[in-house]
Amino acid sequence: MERGVDKRLIERSKRRFDGEGEASDSDLPDLQDQVRAPSDEELERFREEFAAEQAIRGERIERQMAEDKSVLNLPEIPFAPIPESEL
Known part of the structure; x- marks a missing residue:
């Protein structure tokens, strides 16, 4: 293993680069074993960060x-952020 990279991925990349044909999917590791569900804390942090980003975007x-209204003399259109329950 080179710095935590699966050898099969390295070999597959080398074969593709060397022109030895298409490597099969059997060369890939089973990624299902490497994937984990986020914790409740991570999900909550993501939700908070997303809500903050949405608020900033809404303000912008x-x-x-x-600015556009003042330049174009358009009537004001209120902006309502999407409620978190609908995300």
């Missing part, structure tokens, strides 16, 4: 809409 959109 509101500012841009206000």
Whole structure:
């Protein structure tokens, strides 16, 4: 193993690069064993970060809409962020 990389992946890449034909999927490791579900804490942190990013985007959109309205003299259109329950 080279720095935690599966040897089969390295060999498959070498064969492709060397032009020895297409490697089969049997050369790949079973990734199912390497995947884990996120913890509740990780999910909660992701939700919080996503909500914060959405709020920032919403503020930027509101500012841009206000600028556009002032330039184009359009009526104001209220912006409502998507409720977290609908995400």
